[in-house]
Every structure is written in structure tokens, then in C-alpha cells.
Amino acid sequence: DDGYRLWLKYEPVTIPAIKADYLKYSGFIGQSSNGETIGSASKELQRGMQQLLGKSISVVSSPGNRAGGIVFKLKSETADKQDHEGYQIQLSAGNIVISSESENGLLYGAFALLRRLQMQQPLKNLNIASRPKVQYRMLNHWDNVDGTIERGYAGSSLWKWYELPERVDPRYEDYARANASLGINGTVLNNVNASARFMSQEYIVKVAAIANVMRKYGIKTYLSVYFAAPKTLGGLTTSDPLDPKVRAWWTEKVAQIYKEIPDFGGFLVKANSEGEPGPQDYGRTHADGANMLAEAFKPYDGIVIWRAFVYKADPNADRFKAAYEEFVPLDGKFDPKVIVQVKNGPIDFQPREPFSPLFGNMPKTPLGMEFQITQEYLGFAAHAVYEAPLFKECLDSDTYVNGQGSTVAKVIDGSLHGYTKTLMAGVANTGSDRNWTGHPLAQANWYAFGRLSWDHQLSAEQIADEWTRLTLTRDQKARGHVVNMLLRSREIYVDYNTPLGLSRPWMGVHFAPEPWQSRGSRPDWTATYYHRADSTGLGFDRTTGGSNALAQYQLQVQKQWNNPDKTALPYLLWFHYVGWDKKLSTGKTLWGELCTRLYAGADSVLWMQKQWDLAKVNLDPEVYTNVAQRLKVQHREALWWRDAWVLYLQSFARQPVPAEFEAPKQTLEDVKKSVNVYLIR
Numbered sequence: 001d002d003g004y005r006l007w008l009k010y011e012p013v014t015i016p017a018i019k020a021d022y023l024k025y026s027g028f029i030g031q032s033s034n035g036e037t038i039g040s041a042s043k044e045l046q047r048g049m050q051q052l053l054g055k056s057i058s059v060v061s062s063p064g065n066r067a068g069g070i071v072f073k074l075k076s077e078t079a080d081k082q083d084h085e086g087y088q089i090q091l092s093a094g095n096i097v098i099s100s101e102s103e104n105g106l107l108y109g110a111f112a113l114l115r116r117l118q119m120q121q122p123l124k125n126l127n128i129a130s131r132p133k134v135q136y137r138m139l140n141h142w143d144n145v146d147g148t149i150e151r152g153y154a155g156s157s158l159w160k161w162y163e164l165p166e167r168v169d170p171r172y173e174d175y176a177r178a179n180a181s182l183g184i185n186g187t188v189l190n191n192v193n194a195s196a197r198f199m200s201q202e203y204i205v206k207v208a209a210i211a212n213v214m215r216k217y218g219i220k221t222y223l224s225v226y227f228a229a230p231k232t233l234g235g236l237t238t239s240d241p242l243d244p245k246v247r248a249w250w251t252e253k254v255a256q257i258y259k260e261i262p263d264f265g266g267f268l269v270k271a272n273s274e275g276e277p278g279p280q281d282y283g284r285t286h287a288d289g290a291n292m293l294a295e296a297f298k299p300y301d302g303i304v305i306w307r308a309f310v311y312k313a314d315p316n317a318d319r320f321k322a323a324y325e326e327f328v329p330l331d332g333k334f335d336p337k338v339i340v341q342v343k344n345g346p347i348d349f350q351p352r353e354p355f356s357p358l359f360g361n362m363p364k365t366p367l368g369m370e371f372q373i374t375q376e377y378l379g380f381a382a383h384a385v386y387e388a389p390l391f392k393e394c395l396d397s398d399t400y401v402n403g404q405g406s407t408v409a410k411v412i413d414g415s416l417h418g419y420t421k422t423l424m425a426g427v428a429n430t431g432s433d434r435n436w437t438g439h440p441l442a443q444a445n446w447y448a449f450g451r452l453s454w455d456h457q458l459s460a461e462q463i464a465d466e467w468t469r470l471t472l473t474r475d476q477k478a479r480g481h482v483v484n485m486l487l488r489s490r491e492i493y494v495d496y497n498t499p500l501g502l503s504r505p506w507m508g509v510h511f512a513p514e515p516w517q518s519r520g521s522r523p524d525w526t527a528t529y530y531h532r533a534d535s536t537g538l539g540f541d542r543t544t545g546g547s548n549a550l551a552q553y554q555l556q557v558q559k560q561w562n563n564p565d566k567t568a569l570p571y572l573l574w575f576h577y578v579g580w581d582k583k584l585s586t587g588k589t590l591w592g593e594l595c596t597r598l599y600a601g602a603d604s605v606l607w608m609q610k611q612w613d614l615a616k617v618n619l620d621p622e623v624y625t626n627v628a629q630r631l632k633v634q635h636r637e638a639l640w641w642r643d644a645w646v647l648y649l650q651s652f653a654r655q656p657v658p659a660e661f662e663a664p665k666q667t668l669e670d671v672k673k674s675v676n677v678y679l680i681r
């Protein structure tokens, strides 16, 4: 198994009674309306049933009173937009009936049915009704024109710009199928650090060729835009959003795009962030910039997604506070076509972050969630880290803005503030590698993101079990081992990588440990800025005595985190500077607890290897070996991380490694040398 088929493997049904049951509905597929997306739904059912049951099924356009098939039923639309994409699957008059108000819904219903059949679940009393909790469920690709992917670890870009539009790689369709099977309905094709080239007619027709494939699977295509494009591409003297010529340029540009892509999704914008141009270059606000673009979309369905990932290079500022400070004053000032997209945490996709204080604090502006699926800070494609627990931890966090139970999930699904638009985006981890994601287990993260964007109430465990069943093995015991390992993997990673609320100990490429890195092109691009280790202690004081970032949260949240004695240990160093000898709730000192976690984390990778081995007989040999080898890399690197932290922090704490652990065999200088190798050109 080379992993190409992902979770859409449709392996033959092996339980005879179940197979007999399924065969009862294999007489025909009833598709009475015509449309591209419903056509894809029928095609997928044909493909799935053929492989699951070994029987080819024909599609009929007027099933009449026939029984013994699967029938699509398009219902008339109701006012509720979210119902629109929902579906029902029921047994009725001897058929399996999939009904929805939209073709997208029928497609999602078909995939949901196939998921069930793949899991060999009985059809008795089949009665499923599901609707998405979030309206825009999308992937963000950080793919560049030259085929590279920013923070991509699975080969090069899927999009072959130089071949397009004439040659349309068949892989685009498999990509679309995989996404549609999860309910993902949008994709941003290019990097947020965008090239203006995507706004040229040459590229618009290339994008249109991809959009033609996506459309068949209910997926809208979006582009990231370079805010200064009116200047660099359009030849204007300015890109000032209040300049009439600039506005006209964008209006014209958007019209040009819609000519080629009538269902174009919209723009994603990174502006005045990490050196990207933006409205502030002209003394304007984020709202001025976003609203100008929104105006260009007025005649169309498209939207503007404006990112809130901003921070200035100010040595005295706390980067944690930056997005809130820039965006909260703009609440209510954005055009209704704008969604502000916020990363889950206040800094940047760290292995663990508190939730972003923007959530709950912009009731008049639809805020969308940005998760990172690609493992920029989670060990690239070498480490197995199942991300659903990370996503869930954020979604389940309570902002308390409207009292207890005001979770981030309720901000995102719009129920807390009555948002008219809702969005969840994931920075994609796909690439040209045959198995799409490099690490075979990283497929689970794409899967988990998609499933949660449809229904954030699913549990991390449920999703892991489902994915494992569809992708790796149907055997219950083997599944247990794999799921167990997946569920603990993120915590294990945090333990050897950034325990107790540490963050950003990386060198430039975010791969190797470099907690000693103290010089960078800006202060907040050094490791020491974040951990603040010195001879007396460690951690970033964000209480009133420090940066007071905590004040950006509701009182109840502040109470959770403002007292170092009461702060949950996973968040301790996010909010407090703690003395080396301070006794923690575990009974150990800070130094002792750090060592314990770093050692336990690294050792636990051996435990992961064991879980994987226990499942071996029920796994495909190719997949088994691939993961087993990567787990060896992971262990080697976990030890590297452990030693780097222990030796570096020890130079401040000046204490021995607790007796129960074997002190690192190397010196700090040795570790530094081994990291420096990665910096040599």
C-alpha cells in the first residue's frame, strides 16, 4: 500500500452477512437530476460499491418505484444556509435514500454512506442526519509559483503551474475527492506570502483549470493576494486602498477573475505582517484594506478573508498582545463580506498555546479559525503527532465572554455572537509525495481537520478510530494500539519539545533545537525572547507584573492563569517567570519537573514504537516499515531535543540532572555543533 488512496480505499467487505446486506441495495443508483456535483456523487458510489462488493452498478435517471438501490433526492431549499449542505441518509421503500437541499449535500451524504460501508457497519435502522457547523471549511496551501511549499514536508506543490492550463494532472481530482469526503468546500491554492503573478491573466486561466476540477466536488477555489499588486503588476504609483485608481484596479481584477471562474471563492490576505505590504503602508487600517477588496466582490458571491497574524518588531512589546491591539479597535468596522482569520494561539502554531484572546473579543466581526495542519513546529514529516487533541483543546477552551460555556468553538461556529459567516481553515500538509503527506500518519491530521471543520463536537478519539479503520486496519485490537499511540502523541511531543508552556526554541527553519539562539534580525525572532531563562528562573511573565497580556482575557480566564500556584502546568511558563527551585503541584521543583518531562517525553517515543509494533501483523508491510523507520528518527531527534534543553537550561539552573535520569552523555557544545551542521551551506 503506497498510501495514495488515503481513507478512500474501499477494501472488499469481508463479513458475509454484512456483504449480503449491502448487496440488497446494489441494484442501481438513482440520480434524477443532472449536475456536475451530483454526477461526482454517483461516480464515487459506483467506484466505492464496485470495490467494496465487487459489483458494478449503473446509474439510472428515473428510478420510479424501483427498490433495491441507492437513490439521490434533491429537496427544495429552506432559509437556513447551513441546512443547505446537510444531508440525510435513510432506508425507505427498499432503497437507501440520500437527500439534501444541495448537490454538495448529496455528495457529502454519498461519502458518509461509503464511510459507513467501509467500516462494515450494519444498515439496520440506518438513519443519519448531519449538517455542517461551519460554513466555509477550507484548506490553505502555502504553495509558491516555483513549486516549493512554505513549511511543506511532503515533496513539492501539487499544482503544476508550468503545465497548466492545458495539462490537468489527474491527481487534482483525487485531491478534490479526498477533501469532499470530509466536507471541505474551499481551497486557497497559493501561499499567503503571495506572488502578484497569480493576479495576471496568464495565471488566472491556470487557476481556472484547477477550479474546473474542484467545482465538480463542491469545492470553491480561492487565491492569496499580494496587497501591493496594483503597483507591482498594475503599474500604478500606489496601492493605497483609499485611492480611486487602486479601487478601480481591484474591481477590474475581480471582474476579470469571475469571467474565467464564475464561482470563484475569494481572496485570502496577509497584510502588514512579517514584511508583507498592506494598508498601513499608506496610513490606513486593516479594515480600510479589507473593505476595499470587499467592495470589488460586491457583485459576486466571493468573500475576503483577512488574516490577523500581525506583530511589529518592537523589542519592548509582547508579541502575544499584538493581534488583539491591532484588531479589537476595528471590531464592527469591517464590510459584511469580510472574515478575519485568526490563528488558534496568540503567537504562532506552537505545540501548545493558550487560545488567542481575539476569540470572544470581536463580537461584531466574523472571526474564522486558522489551524496549521502541516507540522512546521511539530517535527516536520519525521515525528508522529496527531493534531486533533491540539485542535480540540483550542475549540473547547472557554472564553467566558458571555458567561461560562462561551467556548472558542461557539465563536467559530457563529452561535456565540450570531456571526453571519463562519470559517475554519487548515494550512495544508499535502504535497507531491505519493502518499500526499510524507509521514503516513500525517494523513490523519488532514482527515481530523476536515472532520472537525464539519463537526467540532466529534472527539479526537472517535476521529482517530475512524481514520485508522478506514486507512490502516479493521482489526479491533490493532486499531486500539494505533489509536492509543495517536492520542498520546501530541502530549509526548510537547514533553520533549516545549514542556510546561515553553515556546519557540527553534532555529530559523523550525526544525532543530536552538534555545540558545539570542541574535536574530528582530528580537522576537530569537529563542531567548520567548523563554527568558536566566540564573534565577525561566518563563515569560504575562501577569500585571510583566507584559500584562492576560488582561486581554475575561476575568475568569485571568483567574485560571494569573497565579503561578494555580496555573495548570501545561501553561505555566506561558504566563509566569518561575524560579528554578520553585515547588510545583507535582511536588518537584521547576528544574526537576522540566527534566522529568523532557526525559519522559523522549522515552515515550519508545512506547510509541511498541504500540506500532503490536499492531504490525494487521498492518500493510510497506506502511508498517515506513512508520517504524520514522519512529526511529523521531526517537533520535527527541533525545536531541531533550539533551539540548537539559544542557542549556542547566547552564542557568546550575543543578545536576535528578538521579533517576541518566545525565546526557554529550556537552552543550556538542549539541550546538550538531545543530550548527544544519546551518552550514
Ligand code: BDP
Pocket (backbone or CB within 6 Å): 150, 151, 192, 193, 270, 274, 309, 348, 349, 376
Ligand atoms: C509562520 C511561518 C511563516 C508563515 C507565517 C504566516 O513560519 O512561514 O509565513 O507563519 O502564517 O508560522 O504568515
